Amino acid sequence: MVRSYRLLVISACMVFFCLALAGNASATVELYNKTIEMGDGYQINNYVIDVTDVFSDANTASFYVYNNNNKVKEFLLSTGDSFEFDFEGDAKVKVTLLSVGSGTLPVARVSIVISNYKISDIYMNDIVDGGHKYATYSGTPNLKITKTVDKSEIGVGDLVRVTVTVENIGDDRAVDVIFQDPQQAKFVLYDTFVTHTGQTTVNVGESKTLFVYQLKATESGTYPLLPTTASFSNTASLKFPQASSNSPVVTVGASESLVSAELEFTTTLDKYTVNRNDDIQGTIKIKNNGDTPATAVTVSILVPDGLDFKGGSGIETISGTPTIYLESFGVQQEKEISFTLKAADVGTYTISSKISYLFNNGVDTQLQQVSSDSVTNSIYVTKGKYDYLFEQPLYMYAAPLIIIGAIAGWIFYRHKQYKF
Amino acid sequence: MLNILIVGNGQCGNRILDAINREAFGKKSRFAKFYSQQKYKSNVQTIAINTAVNDLREMKFTKAKDRIHIPHLHGVGANRNVGKHVFDENKTHIMRQIEERGHFDVCFVMTSASGGTGSSFTPMLVKELKEKYDYPVYALVVLPFREEGTLYLQNAAFCLRDIRESGADGIILADNQYLKQMGGNVESAYNGINDMIARRILFLLDALDSEMMMVTDLGDFKTVMSGGAGLATIGFYEAESELPVRGAIQKALSPSGLLFSTDVYEEASRAMIIIRGDRERLSIDEISTEVEKLSSAVGHVFKGIIVRDGELPQVLAVLTLESASELESLYAIAVDAIKQERDKKDRVANVKEVDRAFSQIDGMDPSY
Structure with a gap:
């Protein structure tokens, strides 16, 4: 009997789905046309039609209608009679007693038809053994998420404690709840006291603390904290729109505790117009005008083709690039580094320097990196004093050499002639 | 083009020859030989002969191959007898050097009359040249300062006589005593005299081989030189x-x-x-x-x-x-000089005063 019963249920479901696909709010659809044992009920969403008594001898049966476990109607039907009650909205449900039967438990064969309802909105449609007391009613959980901060005005580098709580103020339990608390820009997570991961359940009226953590402000400004959100379902596995918390505003003012290293680089040359093959003396002056030491100070001197780097104190050539590296550079420290260039070719040049250094700003856990470039004024390399000698054709040298050689030979010859 | 041989004997002859060669460069610079050529119109060959190698080394403008050193210590010491002996011993070598330089049209031999090598070599060289070749040989003889000493005056007297007897075609006289009127120190005086002689000889050589408006040639020169007393x-x-x-x-x-x-x-x-x-x-x-x-x-x-x-x-x-009163004066002085030398030699030989001084210690031995 149970098997045939299931078959009936499946058939009924298939009919239901067919009707649902053809979904028409105004259509009349028979939801059920089978027997119901006395004491059992038939649930349509939150409505349960209980078959309270079957009088086979009298070919009658009595029915109670419950809405969300509250009785709204009761009626007695004789075989062939019908009774109609209001359903959700303008919908109507019509119950017709088709026949009654006797047995261990008397049964009533009924036809249940619904009209003016969108079939796809029916999320529960089934026999309830034991009647309305054993029905599962679908509620609306309402999660109120509250995000609070211990202070709304702080300085850069100061800490703010954030507390996120949730309370289910709905009428159904929230299940499969997943909370999301996004990372906050301009703040770094300093410490975490309470956290929450994975799915959870929030019962009706339940209140719990989800997150407690400290944020450290890194930059001044006014920042609304991003809301904490929650996705959840009710006990009938109906998913609900995402719940979202409030966004407390935190104003971050400039803090005196923020420090920086400000290195000033100046590259000067002893002359900007030189003859070819002359030397140029250069000086790089570094000064820390900031209020914190710098580390890993690196200055790469980019010497253009046409100028040759001859050397300098404290300058190493790394991969062909003269480089100054200072492990640390104190506050108000000054340093001058000299180097020598040789003007190899005629032309106009500039010397570029790539500068980088690190410092701890006292706020961030990571070191701050500063990079910059600097370029000198133009260097004009003109022809050398004796360059014209190299521009002459070979015969210009050969001819005098031959003449000088001939003269020397002649003098030697004459000397030998007259040497006694 | 004439072929001319100029021989300088002894220190004086060497210096005159070197001055001629220097003048031939046409420049006064000591480096002229390095950048200039001698401007002889003729084929002029010069030979310097000396027994003193230092005199030859002092020459700057005469080629090394033209300097003939006759080895005899460092000169003959103004002794004409020694000089003659040395010439005799080296005559073959000297004449071969001349022979190797070819044939000449005229020869000038320059010497001082008072020295050793020049005054003794020149007469004998002239004699050899005259015997062996047919070209005229003229001697240019420089007479000494009168105060230069008895040996020089004696040498000058005998040298001049010997040259005249050697067959020279003429003797051109230059007198230091006469030329010292130029003044200056001894070195500049000698150099000045040498330069004067050199310029005259070069002018003469140039004239003998030049085209002239009115001609005088080697023949005329021979005629002139053959006149008078030689x-x-x-x-x-x-x-x-x-x-x-x-x-x-x-x-x-x-x-x-x-x-x-x-x-x-x-x-x-x-x-x-x-x-x-x-x-x-x-x-x-x-x-x-x-x-x-x-x-x-x-x-x-x-x-x-x-x-x-x-x-x-x-x-x-x-x-x-035709005559030379100055030469007679020179010989008069020379005669006195010869007498002085002979008297001194005789006195030393006869008196032997030094020997008497030595004889005082005859038979004695030194005691220590």
């Missing part, structure tokens, strides 16, 4: 400013222009006057007047005129002498 001297004047040629001729014949003290109008026998200069400056009338004046006194005068554009007048006069 003695000659040379007068020369080079105008340093605009001077009429007449004045230049008179200057050349005056004591300041002559190498030997003589009164040309009284003692000359024949003369040859060569005048060189720009055409505009060579007045034929003036030249004729002066030449006629000279010829009226000495007889025949050969004259030659060389035209050189832009040059100031230069006059060379070669004069042979």
Whole structure:
């Protein structure tokens, strides 16, 4: 009997789905046309039609209608009679007693038809053994998420404690709840006291603390904290729109505790117009005008083709690039580094320097990196004093050499002639 | 082109020869030999002969191959007898050196009459040359300062006689005593005398091989030199400013222009006057007047005129002498010198004063 019963249920479901696909709010659809044992009920969403008594001898049966476990109607039907009650909205449900039967438990064969309802909105449609007391009613959980901060005005580098709580103020339990608390820009997570991961359940009226953590402000400004959100379902596995918390505003003012290293680089040359093959003396002056030491100070001197780097104190050539590296550079420290260039070719040049250094700003856990470039004024390399000698054709040298050689030979010859 | 051989014997001869070679470069610089060529018109070969190697080394403008060293210590010490002996021993070598330089048209042998090597070699060399070759050989002999000493005066006297007897075609006299009127120190005086002689000889060589407006050639020179007593001297004047040629001729014949003290109008026998200069400056009338004046006194005068554009007048006069009073004076002094030397030698030989001093310790031994 149970098997045939299931078959009936499946058939009924298939009919239901067919009707649902053809979904028409105004259509009349028979939801059920089978027997119901006395004491059992038939649930349509939150409505349960209980078959309270079957009088086979009298070919009658009595029915109670419950809405969300509250009785709204009761009626007695004789075989062939019908009774109609209001359903959700303008919908109507019509119950017709088709026949009654006797047995261990008397049964009533009924036809249940619904009209003016969108079939796809029916999320529960089934026999309830034991009647309305054993029905599962679908509620609306309402999660109120509250995000609070211990202070709304702080300085850069100061800490703010954030507390996120949730309370289910709905009428159904929230299940499969997943909370999301996004990372906050301009703040770094300093410490975490309470956290929450994975799915959870929030019962009706339940209140719990989800997150407690400290944020450290890194930059001044006014920042609304991003809301904490929650996705959840009710006990009938109906998913609900995402719940979202409030966004407390935190104003971050400039803090005196923020420090920086400000290195000033100046590259000067002893002359900007030189003859070819002359030397140029250069000086790089570094000064820390900031209020914190710098580390890993690196200055790469980019010497253009046409100028040759001859050397300098404290300058190493790394991969062909003269480089100054200072492990640390104190506050108000000054340093001058000299180097020598040789003007190899005629032309106009500039010397570029790539500068980088690190410092701890006292706020961030990571070191701050500063990079910059600097370029000198133009260097004009003109022809050398004796360059014209190299521009002459070979015969210009050969001819005098031959003449000088001939003269020397002649003098030697004459000397030998007259040497006694 | 003439082939001319010039031989300088002894220190004096070497220096005159070197001065000639230097003048031939036409430059005064000591480095002229390195950048200039000698401007001989003729084929001139020069040979310096000396027993003193240092004298040869001092020569700067004569090629090494033309310097012949006759090894004998460091000279003959003004001893003409030794010099003659040395020449005899090296005669073959000397003559072979001359032979190797080819045939010549004329030869000049220059020497001091007072020294050792020059005064002894020259007569014997002249004699050898005359015996072996047919070209004329003229000796240019420099007479010593009179105060130079008895040996030099003695040598000069005998040297001159020997040269004359050697067969020389003529003796051109230059007198240091006469030329020291130039003044200056000894070195500059010697150098000045050498330069004077060198310029005259070069002028003469140039004239003998030049095309002239009026010709004098080697033949004329031979004729002149064959006149008189076989003695000659040379007068020369080079105008340093605009001077009429007449004045230049008179200057050349005056004591300041002559190498030997003589009164040309009284003692000359024949003369040859060569005048060189720009055409505009060579007045034929003036030249004729002066030449006629000279010829009226000495007889025949050969004259030659060389035209050189832009040059100031230069006059060379070669004069042979019938007599030479100055030479007689020299010989008079030389005779005294010879006597002094002989007396001293005799005195030393006879008196033996030194031997007497030594004889005082005969038979004695030193005690220590």
